[in-house]
Amino acid sequence: MLYRKMPRVGEEFSVLGFGCMRLPVRNGQVDEAAASRMMRTAIDKGINYVDTAWPYHGGQGEAIVGRLLEGGLRDKVTLATKLPSWLVRTRGDMDTFLEKQLVSLQTDHIDVYLLHSLTADRWENLMRLDALGFMEKARAAGKIRYIAFSFHDGLDCFKKIVDAYPWDLCQIQYNLLDENYQAGREGLRYASGKGIGVVVMEPLKGGNITIPMPGELGAAAKKAGYSRSTLADIALRWVWNHPEVGLLLSGMSSEEQMDQNIESAARGRPNSLTPEELAFVKAARDLYEGKMRVPCTACAYCKPCPKSVDIPQCFSNLNNAAISGNWEAQKANYLYILADDRDGNRASACVECGLCETRCPQHIPIREKLKEVAAAFETSAA
Numbered sequence: 001m002l003y004r005k006m007p008r009v010g011e012e013f014s015v016l017g018f019g020c021m022r023l024p025v026r027n028g029q030v031d032e033a034a035a036s037r038m039m040r041t042a043i044d045k046g047i048n049y050v051d052t053a054w055p056y057h058g059g060q061g062e063a064i065v066g067r068l069l070e071g072g073l074r075d076k077v078t079l080a081t082k083l084p085s086w087l088v089r090t091r092g093d094m095d096t097f098l099e100k101q102l103v104s105l106q107t108d109h110i111d112v113y114l115l116h117s118l119t120a121d122r123w124e125n126l127m128r129l130d131a132l133g134f135m136e137k138a139r140a141a142g143k144i145r146y147i148a149f150s151f152h153d154g155l156d157c158f159k160k161i162v163d164a165y166p167w168d169l170c171q172i173q174y175n176l177l178d179e180n181y182q183a184g185r186e187g188l189r190y191a192s193g194k195g196i197g198v199v200v201m202e203p204l205k206g207g208n209i210t211i212p213m214p215g216e217l218g219a220a221a222k223k224a225g226y227s228r229s230t231l232a233d234i235a236l237r238w239v240w241n242h243p244e245v246g247l248l249l250s251g252m253s254s255e256e257q258m259d260q261n262i263e264s265a266a267r268g269r270p271n272s273l274t275p276e277e278l279a280f281v282k283a284a285r286d287l288y289e290g291k292m293r294v295p296c297t298a299c300a301y302c303k304p305c306p307k308s309v310d311i312p313q314c315f316s317n318l319n320n321a322a323i324s325g326n327w328e329a330q331k332a333n334y335l336y337i338l339a340d341d342r343d344g345n346r347a348s349a350c351v352e353c354g355l356c357e358t359r360c361p362q363h364i365p366i367r368e369k370l371k372e373v374a375a376a377f378e379t380s381a382a
């Protein structure tokens, strides 16, 4: 495992962090036996940074991570979790969330505590409620060690937040498709230039970069010698290629993905991609960018939907169809997965309440896009 030193923090973190938003799932539940094996492998192979949050896995994520770190593993990792900024209404709420998180995670302190998923509105609300005062008090009490934020808004807002406080770390979405999206490359350089350690999330755009490669892209990949898994490899190494990146969090949903990403991490040095690899990244980006219909990363922050519409599944089928060109196969998959007797509903069940749009970190016009999904897959002409 390679390590990089976080400037202000002064500690070395593994270049690959374990993002616990996408633990392996079986029959709708986290497969804790598999997740536990993964956590042990991760730590044995040198991963020392674990990231979770209040809403992951339907609100059970922190308690699950607490169990995965039992038996002395907790002390071997830097544990990060986040204040669910969109749920904070009063100053007291912040104390309540933190206390509950300490209990769920079975720990007396959280190493990295982030203001979660900041946007301009949430930042304004948190400043009004003195969230930084709360964080500093929690640090003085030994309940948290590092003060940080994660971010999902535009570059100007990012710079404003960076400038507002001497943050230890920040967490941004960054991958080869999002080089100029949200904080983007300029934000990465800006934060790093101010001595803030940068943690990258969604390095594979939530798995969008590794979906089966269609026509032109498939042919380009094959010619260059890439398969689905090697595309993950090059996309992760593209992130590590940036010297300003401290570590990246990978949401690994199987033991195979973890093994593979650990191997990739061994080659995750700054400025290490060859000109041929950089040319392939550019070709892949050009093809994907023109084809994706919805920039959904399946983070599921939009859930729960009052009508149980499985929004990430709807958008996954739409994107897969648009990228692969195989509309019939995606329609069949959509109708099978979102069948009447399953948990998730189809796009046509949307009543346009808009709750999902207030939560989506990608700011997707979900109601409008669901209509596109319904038109594509639920009409007989589709």
Ligand SMILES: NC(=O)c1ccc[n+]([C@@H]2O[C@H](COP(=O)([O-])OP(=O)(O)OC[C@H]3O[C@@H](n4cnc5c(N)ncnc54)[C@H](OP(=O)(O)O)[C@@H]3O)[C@@H](O)[C@H]2O)c1
Binding pocket: 018, 019, 020, 021, 022, 051, 052, 116, 117, 150, 151, 152, 171, 200, 201, 202, 203, 204, 205, 206, 207, 208, 210, 228, 229, 232, 233, 249, 250, 251, 252, 253, 256, 257, 258, 260, 261, 297, 299, 361
């Ligand atoms: N603070 C925030 O606002 C925020 C938001 C989002 C995420 N996060 C954190 O950042 C972490 C990383 O984000 P992410 O989970 O979106 O990461 P990601 O790496 O962009 O996407 C993870 C998905 O990529 C696919 N994948 C991973 N390794 C692969 C491999 N070797 N081969 C093929 N496919 C592979 C898997 O998709 P399949 O399951 O389809 O195979 C996996 O579920 C999260 O887990 C979470 O801890 C934070």
